[in-house]
Amino acid sequence: MRAGRFVGFLRAAFLVVVLTLAAAPGAPVSAQEPRTAPDYSARVLGSDASATVAGLRGKVVLLNAFATWCAPCRAEMPDFEAVYRRLRDRGLEIVGVNVDEGEADEKVLRFVEKLGIGFPVWRDPANRFSKRFRALGVPETVLIGRDGTILRHWNGPMDPGAAENLAAIEAALGTGGAETAEPGRDDLAATLLRGRRLAEQRGCLACHATDGGNGAGPAWTGLRGREVTLDDGRRVTRDSAYLARAIRDPDADIVAGYEKGVMAGAMPGRSLTDEEVAALVVYLESR
Numbered sequence: 001m002r003a004g005r006f007v008g009f010l011r012a013a014f015l016v017v018v019l020t021l022a023a024a025p026g027a028p029v030s031a032q033e034p035r036t037a038p039d040y041s042a043r044v045l046g047s048d049a050s051a052t053v054a055g056l057r058g059k060v061v062l063l064n065a066f067a068t069w070c071a072p073c074r075a076e077m078p079d080f081e082a083v084y085r086r087l088r089d090r091g092l093e094i095v096g097v098n099v100d101e102g103e104a105d106e107k108v109l110r111f112v113e114k115l116g117i118g119f120p121v122w123r124d125p126a127n128r129f130s131k132r133f134r135a136l137g138v139p140e141t142v143l144i145g146r147d148g149t150i151l152r153h154w155n156g157p158m159d160p161g162a163a164e165n166l167a168a169i170e171a172a173l174g175t176g177g178a179e180t181a182e183p184g185r186d187d188l189a190a191t192l193l194r195g196r197r198l199a200e201q202r203g204c205l206a207c208h209a210t211d212g213g214n215g216a217g218p219a220w221t222g223l224r225g226r227e228v229t230l231d232d233g234r235r236v237t238r239d240s241a242y243l244a245r246a247i248r249d250p251d252a253d254i255v256a257g258y259e260k261g262v263m264a265g266a267m268p269g270r271s272l273t274d275e276e277v278a279a280l281v282v283y284l285e286s287r
């Protein structure tokens with residue numbers, strides 16, 4: 001690890017600790033001074049084109065500074081994606097500002113692809129972002145209104161799906177454009193977000209990786225409609241009914257190569273409602 005990066009990492013780690021001690025996670029800690037977003041431009045990931053914040057005037061913008069080596073950044077990105085899918089039709093633009101040093105486009109592209117990120121990503125290897133926006137480290141997130149005013153600034157992790165943060169984003173969006181949003185699509189996105197949050201709250205992600213990595217249970221990538229072999233030799237298709245059953249009654253079907261009872265034994269507490277199971281299935285199928 002290069003020295004600069006290591007310092008950056010320490011800073012990020014320090015921030016996480018401070019935030020955890022000082023405030024609820026994701027709480028804004030900076031002064032809420034209203035000011036116009038500074039001139040800021042960066043290169044679009046994987047291209048030579050440059051993009052500017054000024055060019056996004058008229059939209060509500062969430063700028064999220066991140067680095068591939070920053071675990072809290074990685075953790076919050078799927079939530080940004082879910083919020084993006086839910087609110088982009090109402091005029092929300094989310095831009096990931098990647099500050100990995102040097103020529104890291106390939107690496108960043110892989111990172112973005114693995115996490116299934118659909119919003120634009122800009123590259124800022126010199127981290128001019130931190131000067132322009134008086135940022136301390138990564139992750140940092142800035143909410144910019146349609147008129148270019150900085151509305152909020154979060155140092156450290158920020159859960160965009162948390163009620164308070166979502167309310168700030170909704171308030172910035174206002175009602176303008178709401179009538180043009182497709183309600184069906186909005187509902188689907190809300191369900192997706194709910195499924196993602198449940199997976200986190202119910203500890204599913206402790207055993208199921210969503211980025212193709214290994215865990216105690218099968219990875220949640222590309223499950224939808226794909227066949228699976230069970231420990232009794234049957235081959236079944238992972239349709240919605242199969243997935244719902246696998247969640248509701250983990251020991252009903254056991255995926256070949258895995259132990260019976262592992263998942264069942266790890267699911268204490270209130271059992272999931274039908275609606276929760278459905279939301280989890282929607283989320284699983286989106287991976």
Ligand code: HEC
Nearest residue numbers: 202203204207216217218246250253254255258262263266
């Ligand atoms: C302690 C680890 C653990 C936890 C926590 C856990 N699972 Fe699992 N899960 C497993 C294991 C092991 C399997 C494979 C054995 C089986 O089929 O039951 C599995 C299988 C599954 C399958 C079938 C996967 C496939 O490839 O067909 C689904 C769907 C699933 N889990 C969903 C969930 C959901 C949703 C949660 C959270 C509410 C959750 N799991 C929590 C360990 C876990």
